[in-house]
Amino acid sequence: MMILDPPHQHHSPQEHDGEHKDEKHEEFGERIRQDFPILQARVKNKPLIYLDSAATSQKPRQVIEALKKYYEEYNANVHRGIYALSEKATMAYEHARFIIARFINAEQHEIIFTKGTTESLNLLAYSLSKQLKKGDNIVLTQMEHHSNLVPWQQLAKESKRDGKDIEVRFIKITGDGRLDMGHARQCIDDSTKIVSVTHMSNVLGTINPVQELASLAHEHGALLVVDAAQSVPHMKIDVKELGCDFLAFSGHKLFGPTGIGVLYGRKELLAKLPPFLYGGDMIHEVRFEDSTFADAPNKFEAGTPNMAGAIGLAKAVEYLQQIGMENITEYEQELTAYALHRLQEMEGITVYGPPDAAARGGVISFTIAGIHPHDVAQLLDRDGICVRGGHHCAMPLMGVLGIAGSVRASLSMYNTKEDIGLLIAAIHKAQKMFS
Ligand SMILES: Cc1ncc(COP(=O)(O)O)c(C=O)c1O
Structure with a gap:
């Protein structure tokens, strides 16, 4: 390096x-x-003049080499093999979780590996929807990427069929592309259960006042979800300082590989959330009649995870930390x-x-x-x-x-x-x- x-x-x-x-x-x-x-x-x-890093970032040699090393030297499935190679892969995968947790000032068990921001937000919308009741509302902003809009919109549509009638509200933007915080105060009320906002707009570049939104959401007993897909590659992120409850980002925008992403969630909240996908690696015990589930983060990581992706992303994070x-x-x-x-x-x-x-x-x-x-x-x-x-x-x-x-x-x-x-x-x- x-x-x-x-x-x-x-x-x-x-x-x-x-x-x-x-x-x-x-x-x-x-x-x-x-x-x-x-x-x-x-x-x-x-x-090549590459000015499209908001779509995906390029990868440093260090990340490319880490991926090559993984496949050439210790590729094996994680969490199941009782042999040295699998133990090495498992240790590297869990160490990657540790590095990423420390990068955003979270705990290791608060980091769920997903495919990317889109999957992180879909996971949340699905799992949180189980906790919503009739008359609740969700607050988004007018500047959301489709991945922080469509999952909530479809949740609301579905809720009409169940008679829950969840409403989605959109905080307006000002003429110069900032959030209208006066309107935010009108949108967020005691029936708001989720406020989900982008940290940095992928169109306007606007950096939203997440701390202020977190206080506002919490005053009303709502959760604050942050789409950090665009901010994580460019600024220091501290989930405790931001005061958010959940935060999502993609590895490929953070100089890491494609197909890996992160959902951070406060551990008390993750403990209460139901799983999103079911299958291997996320269970505690399975019987023909019913199953019990592992604790977070495993509860949310059904199936073989993207081991190489997580290891490559951790390498990208270490690279950024050195800079x-x-x-x-x-x-x-x-x-x-x-x-x-x-x-x-x-x-x-x-x-x-x-x-x-x-x-x-x-x-x-x-x-x-x-x-x-x-x-x-x-x-x-x-x-x-x-x-x-x-x-x-x-x-x-x-x-x-x-x-x-x-x-x-x-x-x-x-x-x-x-x-x-x-x-x-x-x-x-x-x-x-x-x-
Ligand atoms: C603000 C924002 N949120 C979410 C996403 C979705 O990220 P991904 O396609 O990696 O899931 C993007 C991608 O451009 C984005 O810019």
Whole structure:
């Protein structure tokens, strides 16, 4: 593992010199890039400029090597083999749980491995639905990804058939893409049982006030669920500090493998939740007539888990911890401010979400007057630039913004100002083509 010098640890006499600071920041991104083999690739004979990390992140060599080592040296099923290889795989799998728990300041048994954020949220919606009664409501926001909307919406639809009539309410957003906290206070009342919000919007980049929402939810006896799919890769997450009851994220957005994700839940709550999937590895005792279930987290991990995925994700977490989440946030904030500034000074560009980089992450959605987002994405691809164009799995939010879709450039710690410069140049080119 290369040891990276965090941007703020190079104090020198010139530390207040803007130019020097710029150099240090550039160096930070450049050095991280070296760990990501794919970033050396060429697309259409141009260097790859990857600006779609909100969809999935690229993987450092350390993670790729950990996966290879697992398959080459100790692949075996976990929790069942009474032989050394299986014991080694089990220990590595459970150690991965420990590393991930510590990363978000949770306890090991509060970490459930899932396929990703989507499965984590579906698990919750299914299991929590058993605790809801007639007249209860669930509060979401207008900026949710479909995976934190459709499961609750379908739960509510189903509840109508059972005569429970669960209502789903949506906290509105303000003109600059923040949560309207006045409206949040109107939506959350004593019949609210669940408040489920995204920590960072995958369209607007907005970072929501989770602590305030947790207090508000708890004042009314409701649970707070956090969709942290977009925030976990970019900032330090402490579930105790956030005050949340559940938190979900995906490994593939956190520089880990695909097919692995996490659901954190407070242990008292997990103890009371019924399982989501039934089968092997999640039981205590099975008889023909009935079964009893294991304690959490096993209760929620039916079947053979994604061992390699968990081990790879733990390696990604260790990699991030060596860099330091604070250093990543600091670097990305400057990069985001730069990108926002460059886009905002262009003609014909509308940028969505908070204009201020401190209130948001590096997910930057914009539209270009007269050019469809899909056309923009295709044109940029000709220059080796990967951005996403479309509704970003947030169709209701597109309606609120009054657009059919947007172009989304999403930044990560391995991006540089040079990447942004190339993005801006490619947008200029697209504008010229369509003028
Ligand atoms: C905010 C947010 N929530 C949930 C998801 C779903 O994540 P996954 O597809 O990894 O389950 C995404 C993916 O883009 C997201 O951005």
